[in-house]
């Protein structure tokens with residue numbers, strides 16, 4: 001399943017303005033929210049197309065509070081859930 005096929009133009013735009021994380025933040029970054037894409041999460045960022053990035057609050061409309069179990073030490077994180085699907 002090619003992960004990038006699921007990235008819609010809105011996400012590509014976000015990718016352009018937000019750098020992907022290369023590792024999970026040890027603590028919740030102040031003034032930022034942590035978001036990952038819709039790919040099933042992996043321990044290693046970048047594996048199988050799993051990506052995460054920081055964004056500015058408030059969460060965008062298509063960000064959903066995520067309880068997938070990834071990065072449990074973070075107070076909260078979001079999943080990018082584009083309305084296109």
Ligand SMILES: [Zn+2]
Pocket residue numbers: 036041066067068069070077078079
């Ligand atoms: Zn999650």
